[in-house]
Amino acid sequence: MRFHILTLFPEAFEGPVRHSMLGRAIQRGLLSVQITDIRSYTTDAHGTADDYQFGGGHGMVLKPEPIFDAVADTLLPYGKGRSTEFPIVLLSPQGRKLDQELVLELAAAPGLVILCGHYAGVDERVRTHLATHDVSIGDYVLTGGELAAMVLVDAVSRFTPGVVGSAENVQEDSITSGLLQHPLYTRPADFRGIGVPEILLSGHHANIERWRREESLRRTLRSRPDLLARAELSADDEKFLAGLGYSVDDGGIESGSNPTA
Ligand code: ADE
16 A cells, blocks of 8 residues: 655654554555655745635635645656546545545555645645545544544555454454454453453353453444444344343334443
8 A cells, every 4th residue: 555645744744654553564565655745846935835715714725736736746656647546535624534434445545645734724626626535534623634644544554464463353343343342351360459351261262252242242332332233233142232222123222221231
């Protein structure tokens, strides 16, 4: 996977690109991350990348020319223009909310161009005539798209073979599997008088798997009941959930029950 990040703040990426799992994946040649300074595509002596809003209003707007030029240069080696084959992702709070489904869709591409917005926003023509995807990482406003870009790169990278320990890790992930992850414990078995569930020490694999599944279901019902409606559930799962007061047929919780108990 090749990431091309276009930003006004290239130095923001120095740490994340060099360290952590991502840094190791880059060293091992599994990923590449190219950072382009949008300002280097400005044409005046001051390197002006932003301008006042037409119509008036607070805040400056990122100009379209340097962004269009930077993207054209980035795509040149691939012999591609604007196409969904090589997504051009604009990060902004106005975009489609990022979830694992969108992460998977983007991870299927050979590379991504990622545009980090700043100031009040980006000239709308970047959204309408350049970006193929407009993505928000959540319903809150950041000072710029850089942190959002790091989130996107991290989430997409996990689907590049070899970046995360094993393919099963990614497939069994919380969310990818449709449910939240079950609780995890490691040594010591007794930490300050707080033990771990006996079943995990039993060595009985089938029982452990069932316990994990039920804890995933319990947790998902408690924190993200919306996920249950889309999850693949077995007859045993449905029975377990019914015991917690969740009815699959009704698509929700029966009145008078307490799913978190
Ligand atoms: N830029 C500012 N806020 C953002 C958000 N929530 N998602 C993506 N990019 C952003």
